[in-house]
């Protein structure tokens with residue numbers, strides 16, 4: 001089963017760049033940072049990745065981020081992320097890039113960060129034949145004024161950026177206040193996403209759809225609490241970027257069996273399956289698909305259906321999307337021949 005899942009062509013909508021850093025690379029980043037590394041070995045980094053709860057996870061993520069002190073470091077991180085994706089036949093990835101965090105906390109330059117990121121992505125695309133787009137996390141906690149400044153930067157250096165989103169503290173910063181930011185981003189031709197329904201109830205999902213007009217929702221776990229929220233997602237054709245293993249690891253979902261991914265799929269909600277922060281959560285796309293198979297009885301045909309939906313609802317330009325969809329079918333048919 002694992003080898004079939006590995007061969008399945010896959011697409012991912014929701015993977016944080018820094019949450020996919022290899023332990024070896026974090027050690028390198030920490031050594032090069034000039035801040036003095038807190039680890040002496042890769043094993044120590046692996047131990048550091050073991051967290052107890054959601055606040056602890058955020059602290060771990062923040063520490064990884066803080067060691068990135070040079071814009072150029074993003075080149076290696078991006079390249080390796082796509083190398084890891086390609087090794088699992090993830091043919092298209094949409095990376096979430098928290099550039100504003102480094103602009104605000106380390107005075108790093110947006111254009112230099114994007115250049116480094118694009119170099120890493122470009123090299124990986126050429127070598128592994130995969131595709132990748134980037135969406136910038138504007139981070140709720142920084143507020144609309146600062147986010148407008150980030151949009152200025154994106155306007156000046158648009159290369160590689162396909163969309164925006166808001167991560168960060170869902171409790172403290174409800175969606176409505178970000179409406180002007182989203183309206184402007186829409187006008188700039190950017191695609192719109194928001195993390196919602198991870199730390200807060202279904203209202204947060206409804207607000208993100210109605211106030212911000214998002215096309216996709218990151219997590220959307222709590223939409224299951226309300227039939228109205230589910231109906232709205234279906235009516236608007238909003239895709240839920242589910243992150244099953246992440247939700248269990250951070251404790252927002254008690255047990256994988258309670259995760260609504262099966263319910264959403266059966267109810268006809270558009271979904272994708274994603275690893276969120278693979279190295280920090282000890283997961284990857286193969287493990288997500290395997291988990292869906294084992295805990296929720298998803299068949300290979302259903303997993304391929306999710307794969308296809310992920311590529312269809314990706315932010316790739318139409319021409320590239322058509323090529324990828326043909327490639328997905330081609331590979332799937334070959335797997336079918338092997339299975340017969």
Ligand SMILES: [Zn+2]
Nearest residue numbers: 016195218276
């Ligand atoms: Zn996320």
